[in-house]
Amino acid sequence: MAFEDLLEAPVVQKYLHELVGPKGMPVAVSPPDGEVTDEELAERLDLELNDVRRALFILYENDLATYRRVRDEDSGWLTYLWTFDYDNIPENLHEEMDRLLDALEDRREYELENEFYLCEVCSIRFEFGEAMDLGFECPECGSPVEAMENTDLVDAMEERIGNLRSDLGVKA
Ligand SMILES: [Zn+2]
Structure with a gap:
Protein backbone atom coordinates (compact mmCIF):
# COMPACT_ATOMS: atom_id res chain seq x y z
CA MET A 1 0.00 0.00 0.00
CA ALA A 2 1.33 3.45 -0.86
CA PHE A 3 2.25 5.54 2.12
CA GLU A 4 -0.43 8.20 1.51
CA ASP A 5 -3.09 5.52 1.13
CA LEU A 6 -1.95 3.86 4.33
CA LEU A 7 -2.28 7.13 6.25
CA GLU A 8 -5.74 7.74 4.85
CA ALA A 9 -7.05 4.29 5.67
CA PRO A 10 -9.80 4.69 8.31
CA VAL A 11 -8.31 1.94 10.46
CA VAL A 12 -4.95 3.74 10.52
CA GLN A 13 -6.57 7.11 11.25
CA LYS A 14 -8.46 5.53 14.12
CA TYR A 15 -5.34 3.86 15.44
CA LEU A 16 -3.36 7.12 15.37
CA HIS A 17 -6.25 9.01 16.94
CA GLU A 18 -6.40 6.53 19.81
CA LEU A 19 -2.68 6.91 20.34
CA VAL A 20 -2.18 10.65 20.25
CA GLY A 21 -5.69 12.02 20.82
CA PRO A 22 -7.36 14.87 18.92
CA LYS A 23 -4.69 17.45 19.77
CA GLY A 24 -1.92 15.20 18.51
CA MET A 25 -3.64 14.24 15.26
CA PRO A 26 -2.24 17.13 13.16
CA VAL A 27 1.24 15.91 14.11
CA ALA A 28 0.49 12.26 13.51
CA VAL A 29 -1.16 12.65 10.09
CA SER A 30 1.42 14.93 8.50
CA PRO A 31 4.74 13.23 9.02
CA PRO A 32 7.44 15.34 7.34
CA ASP A 33 10.17 13.85 5.20
CA GLY A 34 13.47 13.86 7.04
CA GLU A 35 14.27 15.41 10.37
CA VAL A 36 12.27 18.07 12.11
CA THR A 37 12.36 19.77 15.51
CA ASP A 38 9.36 20.03 17.79
CA GLU A 39 9.46 23.81 17.42
CA GLU A 40 9.39 23.64 13.64
CA LEU A 41 6.40 21.32 13.82
CA ALA A 42 4.58 23.54 16.29
CA GLU A 43 5.09 26.53 14.02
CA ARG A 44 4.23 24.72 10.82
CA LEU A 45 1.04 23.18 12.25
CA ASP A 46 0.16 26.16 14.43
CA LEU A 47 0.02 24.04 17.58
CA GLU A 48 1.09 24.42 21.19
CA LEU A 49 4.63 23.16 21.68
CA ASN A 50 3.51 20.91 24.55
CA ASP A 51 0.90 19.21 22.39
CA VAL A 52 3.52 18.58 19.70
CA ARG A 53 5.97 17.17 22.24
CA ARG A 54 3.34 14.94 23.77
CA ALA A 55 2.36 13.55 20.37
CA LEU A 56 6.01 13.00 19.41
CA PHE A 57 6.70 11.16 22.62
CA ILE A 58 3.70 8.86 22.16
CA LEU A 59 4.81 8.12 18.59
CA TYR A 60 8.28 7.40 19.93
CA GLU A 61 6.94 5.01 22.57
CA ASN A 62 5.08 3.15 19.85
CA ASP A 63 8.11 2.85 17.57
CA LEU A 64 6.68 5.30 15.06
CA ALA A 65 9.25 8.07 15.56
CA THR A 66 12.88 8.33 16.57
CA TYR A 67 15.04 11.26 17.58
CA ARG A 68 18.64 12.24 17.89
CA ARG A 69 20.02 14.93 20.12
CA VAL A 70 22.28 17.64 18.78
CA ARG A 71 24.03 20.17 20.97
CA ASP A 72 24.07 23.71 19.67
CA GLU A 73 27.69 24.80 19.82
CA ASP A 74 26.88 28.42 20.62
CA SER A 75 24.13 28.09 23.20
CA GLY A 76 25.06 24.63 24.48
CA TRP A 77 21.39 23.69 24.32
CA LEU A 78 20.23 20.31 23.17
CA THR A 79 17.97 20.14 20.14
CA TYR A 80 15.93 17.06 19.38
CA LEU A 81 15.72 16.15 15.74
CA TRP A 82 12.78 13.89 15.08
CA THR A 83 12.27 11.41 12.29
CA PHE A 84 8.91 9.80 11.66
CA ASP A 85 9.01 6.14 10.86
CA TYR A 86 5.65 4.67 10.00
CA ASP A 87 6.92 1.36 8.66
CA ASN A 88 5.77 -0.24 11.92
CA ILE A 89 2.13 0.82 11.56
CA PRO A 90 0.90 -2.40 9.92
ZN1 LIG B 1 -33.62 -1.10 39.65
Missing part, protein backbone atom coordinates in the same frame (compact mmCIF):
# COMPACT_ATOMS: atom_id res chain seq x y z
CA GLU A 91 2.63 -4.54 12.51
CA ASN A 92 1.39 -2.40 15.41
CA LEU A 93 -2.13 -2.57 14.06
CA HIS A 94 -1.90 -6.30 13.77
CA GLU A 95 -0.89 -6.54 17.44
CA GLU A 96 -3.74 -4.24 18.47
CA MET A 97 -6.21 -6.42 16.63
CA ASP A 98 -4.75 -9.56 18.16
CA ARG A 99 -5.25 -8.07 21.61
CA LEU A 100 -8.78 -7.04 20.76
CA LEU A 101 -9.56 -10.51 19.46
CA ASP A 102 -8.28 -12.12 22.68
CA ALA A 103 -10.35 -9.72 24.79
CA LEU A 104 -13.47 -10.39 22.72
CA GLU A 105 -13.02 -14.14 22.97
CA ASP A 106 -12.62 -13.93 26.76
CA ARG A 107 -15.69 -11.74 26.98
CA ARG A 108 -17.71 -14.15 24.87
CA GLU A 109 -16.72 -17.02 27.17
CA TYR A 110 -17.88 -14.97 30.14
CA GLU A 111 -21.20 -14.23 28.46
CA LEU A 112 -21.72 -17.88 27.57
CA GLU A 113 -20.75 -19.25 30.96
CA ASN A 114 -22.90 -16.96 33.07
CA GLU A 115 -26.58 -16.30 33.53
CA PHE A 116 -27.69 -12.74 33.85
CA TYR A 117 -30.54 -10.89 35.49
CA LEU A 118 -31.71 -7.41 34.63
CA CYS A 119 -33.49 -4.61 36.44
CA GLU A 120 -35.53 -3.15 33.62
CA VAL A 121 -36.13 0.06 35.56
CA CYS A 122 -32.46 0.87 36.17
CA SER A 123 -30.98 -1.09 33.24
CA ILE A 124 -28.51 -2.72 35.63
CA ARG A 125 -27.36 -6.24 34.93
CA PHE A 126 -26.42 -8.77 37.59
CA GLU A 127 -24.75 -12.14 37.42
CA PHE A 128 -26.83 -15.04 38.71
CA GLY A 129 -24.86 -15.25 42.00
CA GLU A 130 -25.24 -11.54 42.64
CA ALA A 131 -28.96 -11.63 41.83
CA MET A 132 -29.42 -14.53 44.23
CA ASP A 133 -27.56 -12.70 47.00
CA LEU A 134 -29.87 -9.75 46.42
CA GLY A 135 -32.94 -11.97 46.69
CA PHE A 136 -33.65 -11.16 43.01
CA GLU A 137 -34.46 -7.56 43.92
CA CYS A 138 -32.69 -4.56 42.46
CA PRO A 139 -30.65 -2.86 45.21
CA GLU A 140 -31.26 0.54 43.61
CA CYS A 141 -35.03 0.56 43.19
CA GLY A 142 -36.33 -2.64 44.78
CA SER A 143 -37.92 -3.95 41.57
CA PRO A 144 -37.69 -7.66 40.88
CA VAL A 145 -34.87 -8.54 38.49
CA GLU A 146 -35.68 -10.74 35.52
CA ALA A 147 -33.65 -13.41 33.76
CA MET A 148 -32.09 -11.88 30.70
CA GLU A 149 -31.15 -13.37 27.35
CA ASN A 150 -27.74 -12.33 26.08
CA THR A 151 -28.00 -14.18 22.77
CA ASP A 152 -28.06 -10.97 20.73
CA LEU A 153 -24.95 -9.71 22.50
CA VAL A 154 -23.14 -12.99 21.97
CA ASP A 155 -24.21 -13.06 18.31
CA ALA A 156 -22.89 -9.52 17.80
CA MET A 157 -19.62 -10.49 19.47
CA GLU A 158 -19.29 -13.57 17.32
CA GLU A 159 -19.79 -11.52 14.21
CA ARG A 160 -17.04 -9.11 15.31
CA ILE A 161 -14.76 -11.99 16.22
CA GLY A 162 -15.38 -13.55 12.81
CA ASN A 163 -14.58 -10.27 11.05
CA LEU A 164 -11.44 -9.74 13.08
CA ARG A 165 -10.29 -13.29 12.43
CA SER A 166 -10.68 -12.90 8.72
CA ASP A 167 -8.93 -9.50 8.78
CA LEU A 168 -6.09 -11.11 10.69
CA GLY A 169 -6.08 -14.25 8.59
CA VAL A 170 -6.74 -16.38 11.69
CA LYS A 171 -8.62 -19.61 11.16
CA ALA A 172 -11.58 -20.31 13.44
Whole structure:
Protein backbone atom coordinates (compact mmCIF):
# COMPACT_ATOMS: atom_id res chain seq x y z
CA MET A 1 0.00 0.00 0.00
CA ALA A 2 1.33 3.45 -0.86
CA PHE A 3 2.25 5.54 2.12
CA GLU A 4 -0.43 8.20 1.51
CA ASP A 5 -3.09 5.52 1.13
CA LEU A 6 -1.95 3.86 4.33
CA LEU A 7 -2.28 7.13 6.25
CA GLU A 8 -5.74 7.74 4.85
CA ALA A 9 -7.05 4.29 5.67
CA PRO A 10 -9.80 4.69 8.31
CA VAL A 11 -8.31 1.94 10.46
CA VAL A 12 -4.95 3.74 10.52
CA GLN A 13 -6.57 7.11 11.25
CA LYS A 14 -8.46 5.53 14.12
CA TYR A 15 -5.34 3.86 15.44
CA LEU A 16 -3.36 7.12 15.37
CA HIS A 17 -6.25 9.01 16.94
CA GLU A 18 -6.40 6.53 19.81
CA LEU A 19 -2.68 6.91 20.34
CA VAL A 20 -2.18 10.65 20.25
CA GLY A 21 -5.69 12.02 20.82
CA PRO A 22 -7.36 14.87 18.92
CA LYS A 23 -4.69 17.45 19.77
CA GLY A 24 -1.92 15.20 18.51
CA MET A 25 -3.64 14.24 15.26
CA PRO A 26 -2.24 17.13 13.16
CA VAL A 27 1.24 15.91 14.11
CA ALA A 28 0.49 12.26 13.51
CA VAL A 29 -1.16 12.65 10.09
CA SER A 30 1.42 14.93 8.50
CA PRO A 31 4.74 13.23 9.02
CA PRO A 32 7.44 15.34 7.34
CA ASP A 33 10.17 13.85 5.20
CA GLY A 34 13.47 13.86 7.04
CA GLU A 35 14.27 15.41 10.37
CA VAL A 36 12.27 18.07 12.11
CA THR A 37 12.36 19.77 15.51
CA ASP A 38 9.36 20.03 17.79
CA GLU A 39 9.46 23.81 17.42
CA GLU A 40 9.39 23.64 13.64
CA LEU A 41 6.40 21.32 13.82
CA ALA A 42 4.58 23.54 16.29
CA GLU A 43 5.09 26.53 14.02
CA ARG A 44 4.23 24.72 10.82
CA LEU A 45 1.04 23.18 12.25
CA ASP A 46 0.16 26.16 14.43
CA LEU A 47 0.02 24.04 17.58
CA GLU A 48 1.09 24.42 21.19
CA LEU A 49 4.63 23.16 21.68
CA ASN A 50 3.51 20.91 24.55
CA ASP A 51 0.90 19.21 22.39
CA VAL A 52 3.52 18.58 19.70
CA ARG A 53 5.97 17.17 22.24
CA ARG A 54 3.34 14.94 23.77
CA ALA A 55 2.36 13.55 20.37
CA LEU A 56 6.01 13.00 19.41
CA PHE A 57 6.70 11.16 22.62
CA ILE A 58 3.70 8.86 22.16
CA LEU A 59 4.81 8.12 18.59
CA TYR A 60 8.28 7.40 19.93
CA GLU A 61 6.94 5.01 22.57
CA ASN A 62 5.08 3.15 19.85
CA ASP A 63 8.11 2.85 17.57
CA LEU A 64 6.68 5.30 15.06
CA ALA A 65 9.25 8.07 15.56
CA THR A 66 12.88 8.33 16.57
CA TYR A 67 15.04 11.26 17.58
CA ARG A 68 18.64 12.24 17.89
CA ARG A 69 20.02 14.93 20.12
CA VAL A 70 22.28 17.64 18.78
CA ARG A 71 24.03 20.17 20.97
CA ASP A 72 24.07 23.71 19.67
CA GLU A 73 27.69 24.80 19.82
CA ASP A 74 26.88 28.42 20.62
CA SER A 75 24.13 28.09 23.20
CA GLY A 76 25.06 24.63 24.48
CA TRP A 77 21.39 23.69 24.32
CA LEU A 78 20.23 20.31 23.17
CA THR A 79 17.97 20.14 20.14
CA TYR A 80 15.93 17.06 19.38
CA LEU A 81 15.72 16.15 15.74
CA TRP A 82 12.78 13.89 15.08
CA THR A 83 12.27 11.41 12.29
CA PHE A 84 8.91 9.80 11.66
CA ASP A 85 9.01 6.14 10.86
CA TYR A 86 5.65 4.67 10.00
CA ASP A 87 6.92 1.36 8.66
CA ASN A 88 5.77 -0.24 11.92
CA ILE A 89 2.13 0.82 11.56
CA PRO A 90 0.90 -2.40 9.92
CA GLU A 91 2.63 -4.54 12.51
CA ASN A 92 1.39 -2.40 15.41
CA LEU A 93 -2.13 -2.57 14.06
CA HIS A 94 -1.90 -6.30 13.77
CA GLU A 95 -0.89 -6.54 17.44
CA GLU A 96 -3.74 -4.24 18.47
CA MET A 97 -6.21 -6.42 16.63
CA ASP A 98 -4.75 -9.56 18.16
CA ARG A 99 -5.25 -8.07 21.61
CA LEU A 100 -8.78 -7.04 20.76
CA LEU A 101 -9.56 -10.51 19.46
CA ASP A 102 -8.28 -12.12 22.68
CA ALA A 103 -10.35 -9.72 24.79
CA LEU A 104 -13.47 -10.39 22.72
CA GLU A 105 -13.02 -14.14 22.97
CA ASP A 106 -12.62 -13.93 26.76
CA ARG A 107 -15.69 -11.74 26.98
CA ARG A 108 -17.71 -14.15 24.87
CA GLU A 109 -16.72 -17.02 27.17
CA TYR A 110 -17.88 -14.97 30.14
CA GLU A 111 -21.20 -14.23 28.46
CA LEU A 112 -21.72 -17.88 27.57
CA GLU A 113 -20.75 -19.25 30.96
CA ASN A 114 -22.90 -16.96 33.07
CA GLU A 115 -26.58 -16.30 33.53
CA PHE A 116 -27.69 -12.74 33.85
CA TYR A 117 -30.54 -10.89 35.49
CA LEU A 118 -31.71 -7.41 34.63
CA CYS A 119 -33.49 -4.61 36.44
CA GLU A 120 -35.53 -3.15 33.62
CA VAL A 121 -36.13 0.06 35.56
CA CYS A 122 -32.46 0.87 36.17
CA SER A 123 -30.98 -1.09 33.24
CA ILE A 124 -28.51 -2.72 35.63
CA ARG A 125 -27.36 -6.24 34.93
CA PHE A 126 -26.42 -8.77 37.59
CA GLU A 127 -24.75 -12.14 37.42
CA PHE A 128 -26.83 -15.04 38.71
CA GLY A 129 -24.86 -15.25 42.00
CA GLU A 130 -25.24 -11.54 42.64
CA ALA A 131 -28.96 -11.63 41.83
CA MET A 132 -29.42 -14.53 44.23
CA ASP A 133 -27.56 -12.70 47.00
CA LEU A 134 -29.87 -9.75 46.42
CA GLY A 135 -32.94 -11.97 46.69
CA PHE A 136 -33.65 -11.16 43.01
CA GLU A 137 -34.46 -7.56 43.92
CA CYS A 138 -32.69 -4.56 42.46
CA PRO A 139 -30.65 -2.86 45.21
CA GLU A 140 -31.26 0.54 43.61
CA CYS A 141 -35.03 0.56 43.19
CA GLY A 142 -36.33 -2.64 44.78
CA SER A 143 -37.92 -3.95 41.57
CA PRO A 144 -37.69 -7.66 40.88
CA VAL A 145 -34.87 -8.54 38.49
CA GLU A 146 -35.68 -10.74 35.52
CA ALA A 147 -33.65 -13.41 33.76
CA MET A 148 -32.09 -11.88 30.70
CA GLU A 149 -31.15 -13.37 27.35
CA ASN A 150 -27.74 -12.33 26.08
CA THR A 151 -28.00 -14.18 22.77
CA ASP A 152 -28.06 -10.97 20.73
CA LEU A 153 -24.95 -9.71 22.50
CA VAL A 154 -23.14 -12.99 21.97
CA ASP A 155 -24.21 -13.06 18.31
CA ALA A 156 -22.89 -9.52 17.80
CA MET A 157 -19.62 -10.49 19.47
CA GLU A 158 -19.29 -13.57 17.32
CA GLU A 159 -19.79 -11.52 14.21
CA ARG A 160 -17.04 -9.11 15.31
CA ILE A 161 -14.76 -11.99 16.22
CA GLY A 162 -15.38 -13.55 12.81
CA ASN A 163 -14.58 -10.27 11.05
CA LEU A 164 -11.44 -9.74 13.08
CA ARG A 165 -10.29 -13.29 12.43
CA SER A 166 -10.68 -12.90 8.72
CA ASP A 167 -8.93 -9.50 8.78
CA LEU A 168 -6.09 -11.11 10.69
CA GLY A 169 -6.08 -14.25 8.59
CA VAL A 170 -6.74 -16.38 11.69
CA LYS A 171 -8.62 -19.61 11.16
CA ALA A 172 -11.58 -20.31 13.44
ZN1 LIG B 1 -33.62 -1.10 39.65
